[in-house]
Amino acid sequence: MYLKLAYRNVRRSVRDYSVYFATLAFAACLLYSFTASTEYLLALDLTSDQRGFYESASMVMEAFSVFTVLVFAFLISYASKFILRRRSQEFGMYGLLGMPPTVMGRILAYEGCLVGVFALVCGVGLGVLLSPAFGAVAAFVFQVPWRLALVFSGKAAMWTCGCFAAIMALATWRGVRSMKKRTLGQLLEARRAPKEPRRRGLFSPALQLVAGVLILLLIYGMCLFSPVNFIMGILPLGVLAVFATGMIFRFAALRWPQWARKRPERYFRGLRFFEMRQVENQVGLSANAMACTCVLLACGMCMMVAGLAFSVGMRQPGMGAAAEALASIGFVGLFYGVTFLVAAAAVLALQQLADAADGVGRYRLLRQLGCSDGQLKGAVRGQVGVYFVAPMAFALVHAVFGFALIGFLAFVLGSAHYAVITGAVVAVTLALMAVYYVITCRESQRILLEQGADAAVA
Template sequence: MGLYLKLAFGNVRRSARDYSVYFATLGFAACLLYSFVASSDYLNRLDLSPDQTSVVASSGDILQAFSIFTVFVFLFLVRYANRFLLRRRSREFALYKLVGMDRGAVSCVLVMETACVGVLALALGVLLGVALSPAFGAITAFVFDVPWRPMVAFSSQSAVWTSGCFAAVFALNAFDGARNIGRRPLIQLIAAERAPEVASTGGRLARGVQVAVAAVLLAVVWGACVFQPVYFIAFIIPMGFAACFATALVARIVVTGWAARARSRTERYWWGLRAFTVRQVESRVASSSMALACVCVLIAVSVCMMVAGFAFSVGMRTPELVSQGLAASMAPIGFIGIFYGSVFLLSAVAVLSLQQLSGAADARHAYASLAKLGCERADMALSVRKQVLLYFAAPFAGAMVHDMFGLFLVAFLAFALGTSGFFAITGGVLLFTAALLAVYGVLTSLAVERLCLADA
């Protein structure tokens, strides 16, 4: 067992570059989860009026209940990240089997690696949450409209809750990863990094059916937002699934049409590495359209939730609403909206980044072949940047289309409650979302370029 533990620690140190985005994302996720649950403790250390104390006490259980749903979001995020890491390191696990390690030993090493990364990410996240507690406390006090003073606060109860959630998430994913590696034959592990992920887009009839299904689903979702907002809220979960499925169909249809138009322009298509870039984008979207659709919908939902959160907690501070106590009663809902919006946005950009890193692992050999054929490094780098730009820009553009209807619903609720400053709040949230995607896109582009051109 000591040998396996030493091997696991060595693998984590050696694979620090592969784990970097994964580790940073998990650390920030732990920080958000801890800070969200600890928000009640921040408020209890401030000078609250009796009415505010009552609101905070009643919202504490609500905040913790909503944090359970956040765990499911992080479970999806960790599962997606684990898939990327297992694909990158499948040949390494195959070598373990070749030197005589049995299935149980390989699974044990993988579980230890997962536990090591999870414990480090959890510790970093909680420590970061404690260090940033004055800032989180300021945000909480701002949302609840109470006086604030800087203080560093640690909540043992929130740390235990966060640790329990992370332990459950990582236990499930460690078990799933160990089972996945253990049951795959040796030849499949060796070829996994080179094997492309492909999916058939179907013929003309199939594409026609997809267009019709997507149009019907989007008409139902968008129509409910505008004309039947009450029904949309009542059936928001199935509406979300319908939006994801329809967006995935649209993504595949649009990319297929874009590739066909690009090929029809023969001179431009064969200029530089345009043909290679088009083929790369087409194949990746065909195999990951559902993931891109989920990212698109997550971005759209995060924008709506953050706008609603700020509108309900900040935009309702008119003297009339404050005197009625309505602003204080809406503060917990506003805080939930802001927190969940940030969680969804983090998950979306992390999935985009991890997807691009996974694609870089697949395309590395193709770029090495291009280099042997005499392609300039600058042309290959330009192709990488174009692909990453498209992968980050397209989901954001799709999310903005969804938000044209989603924000209509949020505006209807906000104006019905008497919220002020709605358009300023919306503009600020959209600007923040675009800036975060741009920063993550630049960092991802640099990492993908380094991976793709490592052998060029």
């Protein structure tokens, strides 16, 4: 009975679950593709030396596979919070009808399992369908003939199912626990009530800014002057970079509106004051997510540059043995770099869609006050633009120091065309972010304006 009710809920709320499903399927696809990367190489005509070089890089692959699991755990956790907030009002109605919290938690768990299993199957299936494309990346890096072949890895599928099940179980448990702790009033008002900002820390914004800058300077200094220690401690340093970047974002989002208010003629132009207030109110909730995507973007660009520099850049006369030895590193860098860029853009898009779903009432009120659709669309573009431009701009600052380290190694190893490779990677990253920005703006406008108009008419 409860399983059937959960199935009907998912079908009825397909629009709410579409973003959630797409996020889960995306995570499953890339998690499977990470693990199956070795199978793509086995499907190609690699020499014994090339296979040996790749096997020697297996420890690097395993380290990054752990990192990717953590990244997608964060992504799925964020998506679970989004769907819980969207469905809270419906579960509040169940509570008013007398349904006990344990039953509501069971239904929510069933819904999560239904969507999760379907997303897992679709994600792994998509990974298999995309295996020729991943194989093309491997063939390009190792300079071997490419042939069209669908690759399925049973070992990768089992690993993906295990990781996915563990992450989904944890996210579902947290969602059920959060729902049980809420009162009926909190459930009914969840979509309309403003989110409670997190504590902004024990120190003032100015001290947080100083601390963030000092931490980043320490990381930059290690990258430039102690590269061995930097590479060995790249994971904890990456976590420190996320926290430091978050503190700087938090300071900027708090001070930027204050500086803007000193110019009333610009601050009150159009709906700019509304856009700034939106950013200011969300700072405690989104600063860490923006910082995480910023570091992901920087890592993705650096890995792509390293991958191309140590593969394409090594294709010089007399570089045969060195090129083959570095091709495995090039494959790892290119493969994971592209994935990190897509994951970062997906986190930003999901975050903005979640905020858009919560902001329908505010935009409906602006419409009732006489704001035109053009003004409302401009406000959406401006608000979404801040959340895309700020992480991208700061990611370029982070990446500059990584580019310097990779450039030095490329120079020592004799890699060519480094400037061209770096420029191409930055251009591709900017183009990818622009595409995600346009898609996110259109979907956010649909949610905010169309749903707001329908509610106003009703």
